[in-house]
């Protein structure tokens with residue numbers, strides 16, 4: 001802390017013993033929480049005060065030693081050192097302690113029910129994927145174990161009104177478990193990614209792969225934490241979506257294969273019941289698909305209005321403000 005804010009903590013003379021008692025007390029925590037300068041924004045003041053309270057409580061409750069704390073500092077430093085434009089170790093660590101799923105729920109809480117549930121973005125989204133016509137394929141390069149699948153459906157509002165002109169971005173890993181930006185993915189930059197626009201009736205369709213389960217990268221701090229927690233790194237088979245339309249809340253989600261053994265045991269806690277789907281085997285009745293793909297999926301998506309999300313946020317804030325006043 002800059003000296004002008006530290007001095008106030010010890011401005012009266014205390015014996016060393018009393019100073020140590022003071023540091024270990026809530027009074028010290030309060031002095032740190034209230035030490036922010038006049039230019040700190042109200043949001044910064046609120047978040048930093050809350051963070052300091054929780055971090056001090058954590059240290060006191062667990063009687064943290066310098067050795068423990070340095071382990072944590074080294075862990076955070078390694079998260080940064082491991083990250084680059086292809087790898088986001090910070091997101092991975094947040095995911096395995098359930099933080100992205102919690103923040104996702106808080107961000108997407110809505111006053112409307114019956115819209116498609118959101119799920120975490122994860123670290124592998126890339127903007128500006130190629131725009132394909134409906135029915136197009138996101139598979140630019142397949143590997144021998146890839147299994148093709150055709151997905152089609154409608155984007156609507158929560159009353160079932162079709163939303164033409166909605167933008168759908170989809171992305172997935174290959175059957176070896178690697179996304180296009182990962183070093184072990186053998187394929188072009190935007191392989192297994194694409195953008196589609198719904199027609200006037202809200203319809204979309206595309207060819208992709210039946211998704212495959214994969215381990216999240218576990219050769220860094222996230223993997224070390226998984227080991228400490230005695231947990232596996234696997235994510236259930238899934239396809240990612242980002243669906244947007246003016247006036248509606250952008251939906252970031254994933255669909256999960258009901259037959260995958262990890263759908264009820266996700267390493268990052270992101271699965272919700274209404275986004276579990278059943279891929280069906282294509283047969284001779286599917287004249288347009290037979291011989292081209294092995295599986296098909298019909299899947300409709302329903303978007304919440306932006307105003308319903310904003311109302312839910314305002315209600316949550318009002319509840320919080322009322323609690324503070326109590």
Ligand code: BEZ
Nearest residue numbers: 092095122123124216268
């Ligand atoms: C993903 O779904 O792509 C993902 C999510 C969390 C951690 C790693 C990967």
Ligand code: FE
Nearest residue numbers: 122124238240
């Ligand atoms: Fe994924």
